[in-house]
Amino acid sequence: MNLSERIASRIRREGPISFADFQEMALYEEPDGFFASGGGAGRAGRDFVTSPEVGSLFGMLVARYLDKVWQKLGAPDPFVVVEAGAGRGRLAADVLRASPACAPALRYVLVERSARLRDEQRERLTLEPADEALGPFVHGADADDAPQSVPGTGPIVSSLDTVPAISFDGVVIANELLDNLPVHIVERAADGWCEVRVALDDATFVETLVPAPPELSKEADHVAGNVDAPAGARVPVTQAIRGWLERAATMLRRGEVLIVDYADETDGLIQRGSEWLRTYAAHDRGTAPLVAPGMQDITCDVPLGYLRSAAARAGFAVTSETTQVDWLRDLGIDELVAEGTAIWNEGAAKGDLEAIAGRSRAVEAAALTDRSGLGAHKVLTLERRIA
Ligand SMILES: C[S@@+](CC[C@H](N)C(=O)[O-])C[C@H]1O[C@@H](n2cnc3c(N)ncnc32)[C@H](O)[C@@H]1O
Numbered sequence: 001m002n003l004s005e006r007i008a009s010r011i012r013r014e015g016p017i018s019f020a021d022f023q024e025m026a027l028y029e030e031p032d033g034f035f036a037s038g039g040g041a042g043r044a045g046r047d048f049v050t051s052p053e054v055g056s057l058f059g060m061l062v063a064r065y066l067d068k069v070w071q072k073l074g075a076p077d078p079f080v081v082v083e084a085g086a087g088r089g090r091l092a093a094d095v096l097r098a099s100p101a102c103a104p105a106l107r108y109v110l111v112e113r114s115a116r117l118r119d120e121q122r123e124r125l126t127l128e129p130a131d132e133a134l135g136p137f138v139h140g141a142d143a144d145d146a147p148q149s150v151p152g153t154g155p156i157v158s159s160l161d162t163v164p165a166i167s168f169d170g171v172v173i174a175n176e177l178l179d180n181l182p183v184h185i186v187e188r189a190a191d192g193w194c195e196v197r198v199a200l201d202d203a204t205f206v207e208t209l210v211p212a213p214p215e216l217s218k219e220a221d222h223v224a225g226n227v228d229a230p231a232g233a234r235v236p237v238t239q240a241i242r243g244w245l246e247r248a249a250t251m252l253r254r255g256e257v258l259i260v261d262y263a264d265e266t267d268g269l270i271q272r273g274s275e276w277l278r279t280y281a282a283h284d285r286g287t288a289p290l291v292a293p294g295m296q297d298i299t300c301d302v303p304l305g306y307l308r309s310a311a312a313r314a315g316f317a318v319t320s321e322t323t324q325v326d327w328l329r330d331l332g333i334d335e336l337v338a339e340g341t342a343i344w345n346e347g348a349a350k351g352d353l354e355a356i357a358g359r360s361r362a363v364e365a366a367a368l369t370d371r372s373g374l375g376a377h378k379v380l381t382l383e384r385r386i387a
Pocket of ligand 1: 050086114
């Protein structure tokens with residue numbers, strides 16, 4: 001049975017399923033879900049371009065950000081970076097290539113649920129076995145002492161399919177992850193919320209509305225916040241953000257969660273109808289979300305109000321909230337572009353690789369800071385609230 005047939009058979013068995021369940025299967029079910037079959041971010045032959053896939057500049061700036069957090073934490077060793085939704089490992093490779101000051105302390109853990117994409121990470125990274133992700137340990141003089149990590153043995157890079165069950169000082173990064181978490185869709189009715197479910201009309205997937213279960217209605221109220229949603233208005237409820245943030249909270253002893261994604265306030269989402277739910281394939285917009293499961297990405301703007309409320313409920317404080325363009329300016333993107341131009345001017349005659357990379361920084365910066373594209377992404381940092 002192909003993916004469409006498996007989804008159809010589940011609906012025949014269970015009745016209409018949530019949009020989140022449909023999306024979960026369409027994107028992640030082995031072997032033919034969209035990401036499970038190797039679809040995703042990249043240039044030629046891929047489906048959409050994310051900031052890391054624009055070029056190396058984004059990773060250089062993330063490396064600067066990591067150094068800032070490392071210094072702020074007092075230069076801990078080990079300093080653990082968990083990159084969730086790491087795709088093919090482009091960001092990790094560029095961070096390491098930038099040789100951040102924290103590198104000797106760095107344990108970089110890529111977390112990617114698609115086995116196909118985890119395999120592709122090996123083309124650009126030397127990955128250590130997962131049980132060595134935190135590097136070598138030595139035992140204390142006393143048999144009862146906890147084992148101590150050996151300092152200065154980084155960078156150590158490893159890859160997992162799910163977030164590790166460890167607690168650490170460091171950073172959890174999610175670049176364009178939350179928009180791909182399965183989302184419930186609700187519609188405002190005169191007397192509460194309805195849930196959009198996926199049903200079958202012959203062999204065609206169609207929407208059907210049912211009264212939203214109480215737990216989903218409660219979460220929908222968190223999305224609406226103090227916005228009075230008119231009857232008929234639809235909003236996304238990315239409930240999976242809650243679980244993800246709760247796991248991040250248990251991992252992070254000291255440090256930050258960095259979230260970069262397209263996101264919108266609730267009134268913006270309502271004004272845009274259902275435009276916040278999109279599909280992509282082969283660098284183009286795809287067809288309707290219920291058509292061709294597995295053949296296209298299904299992605300949803302992150303509901304910002306809900307993200308803030310989920311963060312607070314998981315015990316985080318939002319410590320900064322800005323746009324990608326302003327975040328990258330603060331990290332010194334203009335200075336890196338000027339440096340690249342100088343490298344090009346010095347090496348242009350020889351046309352060596354370093355000179356060409358220097359020149360391409362200006363083009364990359366224009367894409368990364370484009371206010372009608374990647375530059376408009378929201379960047380939030382979260383820290384654990386001290387009780
Ligand atoms: C839009 S892509 C972004 C990839 C990469 N971060 C980038 O910016 O190029 C989202 C990735 O997150 C992965 N993903 C989705 N949910 C995940 C989860 N719960 N844990 C780990 N990876 C996940 C997908 O398989 C996909 O590779």
